[in-house]
């Protein structure tokens with residue numbers, strides 16, 4: 800597990816965990832491999848601003864098997880990580896921590912989602928319990944990880960993945976991250 804921890808101890812009462820690709824930035828079937836392929840969703844940037852304003856700490860929990868598949872260079876990965884942190888801050892948001900699994904499925908590591916390990920690590924760092932920490936993701940393995948960790952799972956279904964609507968889905972479902980966070984914290 801690759802972990803990046805923001806400065807000092809998080810000073811929030813509530814936390815939310817976010818998947819990265821397909822939630823914060825546009826995903827690609829051949830992996831998001833470099834800065835040139837990192838395109839942010841505008842609603843996601845707005846969601847970060849909303850979360851910071853409402854004192855909800857944010858942490859990223861992301862599988863990045865492209866690293867150990869040899870498709871994403873370490874330097875490119877780090878550049879993308881730094882760009883996410885910087886861009887979110889430019890937009891008035893803040894990220895407290897980021898947890899990445901670089902492993903391929905065949906490496907049988909302990910951290911790759913749907914394992915709950917990265918979610919647990921994030922909650923431990925924040926000093927909060929999984930039961931009160933939402934996890935927003937866009938794939939079935941995100942929802943499995945949420946269930947395995949005991950986090951309430953919230954599923955995004957962005958326009959490009961409409962075909963999966965025919966699948967039986969039991970989690971709350973939202974088309975954008977902004978709509979998801981407004982539904983959770985907007986009352």
Ligand SMILES: [Mg+2]
Pocket residue numbers: 818819820821822826936937938
């Ligand atoms: Mg995703």
Ligand SMILES: [Zn+2]
Pocket residue numbers: 800900901902908909910911
């Ligand atoms: Zn791993």
